[in-house]
Amino acid sequence: MRCCPIAQSAGVVPGMTLSEGRAICPEAQAEKFDPFKSRQAMGLLAKWALRFSPVVAVDPTPAGRHPDDLPDGLLLDITGTAHLFGGEALFMTEIAQRLKRLGFGARMAIGPTIGAAWALARFGRHPAAKVDEGQVPEALAPLPVAALRLTQHVAAGLQEVGVEKVQELLRLPRGSVLVRFGEEVLLRMDQAFGRANELLEPLRLCEPITVRRFFDGQTSQLEAVMLAAKELLTELCAKLLEKESGVRGMKLEWARINSPAISREFVLSRPNRDVKHLYGLMHPKMETMHMGYGVEGITLSAYWSERIPHTQTGAWEQTEWENEHDEAYNGFLDTLVNRWGNGRVLVAHPAASHVPEAARRFVPVGGAAEADRPAEMVCIDRPALLFERPEQAEGMALSPDRPPAWIRWRGREYVLEAGTGPERIVTEWWGVLANGRGNKPGGGMSTRDYFKVQTGGATWLWVFRELESGSWFVHGIWA
């Protein structure tokens, strides 16, 4: 577990278990670590850092000592750029302030080599350090050997023989270090002190495919604008074909005379470069765009494109109509998502929970959550219709562990003719009670005894009694 400075000030220590952390700091929020999102966030931060230097790379060195630790640093080549910010000291201050506004704390260092800057940023005493070219050995000497970006195995081997600081390593003969610990140690030392070259793998931005057309004067005829947009779309799709790609996200912008530009975006579930389909998505949105005093230009940009994989078709297999159906279905999805947004177009994604309403989860189609593997469902008899929240009812049972003999639900009374149960389900201790109360940690555990009961009209209901409140609820119907 890792924690923010506020949790640390409350006494939480990185490496504690979650339950220990919650016990010390109950109001803290916990999020499961997602490596994919972490990498994505680092990529976004790297793009953000391009405003400080044209050469930015995500530091490939893992953050900590654990093999699963991901990089959490950026490398910037600031040759010729620091003076634009008033010098290197002000440069670091500016970056620190902007990162703080984004909610990040940061340690940074400026050095003549990547290795020197990395070592001082992570292991130096000051959160913002600077070392000049001739001062690198003196600056790195008191740091631990891990500051040289050594792997965990090599650093542990050096510590076993009593070499804990860089200055101690520098006193050892290079030959014996090479024989005992391999090339890695010497390479890292040389890179840090400037004796070996090291190159950055900078971030490369791909410019989105963009096509434009400007009219000879403004036009207020919608048909003319639509016709021009269709021609631009044909041109865009031709460029996509050259790159063997299809568009996933597209932006249409009208430059209007004496008015700000107006734009619409389209998102597709699969990469597509079919002019007819894309124009079918674009046309209804263009009808909602206000032309103002006239449109003088159109820009169409495929800001998100993906390669369309080639598919192998069989000679004798009946795959042609399957492909046709897949395309039709994808087109149907695109129409829905572009009309409603993907918040109303959902797929089933069972969650790993024994609580019935928690296990029944729907996620937006094409969203990041859909890529996660859904939980395996327990094979158990459940009502066909499960209410999103249990509905309060009144009930009467002849004894606590027997099904109710009578319930009143939705203003109607039912004398129950048959029943099975109980099946006990206990919700998570951090949950809420079925009546909505108890939404603080530890106060929301709900112990439910479920019964399957039959009404006089041969309808089967799934009811439960919550032991904490003594109330009856109806949770589903076999319909």
Place this chain on the structure above:
Amino acid sequence: MNARLAKLLENPRLRLRTADHLSAWPVRVSGQFPIAAGEVHEWFLSGEYPAREDWYPPVTVMAGVAKKALENEGRCGEGRGGRKVVWIGRRCWPAFQLLKGLAGANLRGGAGWLSQGLFLDPATASERYWAIGEALACRGVGAVIADGSGINAVVSRRLQLAAEAGKVLGLIARPPWEMGMASHAAGRWEVRSRETRPGKMGWVIKLASPDGSGQRGQDAPSDWTLEWTYQVFRGTGALDLSPLVGHGVAGTPGWRERAG
């Protein structure tokens, strides 16, 4: 007898296949079950609802019929329908275990049936009708199960035409008080809960004519009894159209309890 209904019942292509073709599911059809792709069928679950907004659809029957129809389309090779099932309207969204249980004896099965589902939550009734029409017209969709409350004759006609164009099976649930409204659906089904045997859950479904007049011929069957059987150890459920569960089987009244 309604001529359209007679034609529906006589066409051999419209029958659900019997057990000699489908060994995996215990279906023993006692008569022709006239449901096929390219049609819209409306379903009404009879019952007493304290308030109009409390009505609910016969999800088990609709899901079972849709699944069986899609399987038949695929197995027999005659149909080339899509495989996706679109559920439109939160009222119709089933519990996941129902879909998993209908999948078959494989305990790990059902993931395919669930993963082939798309769930739409339209904001308004008119958006819901639009979505139903779009889904029925899409050839990549196999079946549409939707909340069709408030559909009028014009919308009904449009949906039927869309289903014919897309060769999609449409199962539209409507509240029982709309049964008297005019409709262009190919079939209207009235569903009643019934205890087929002591402790067994079942439904009686009756095929009414599309105009809701309830007329039927003397020979053609129009009543079916379905029984829901859940096999606890296999984790599967099945809708049984068994001739053993026929007309005249009465439930045993009285209060009974079986320990769970």
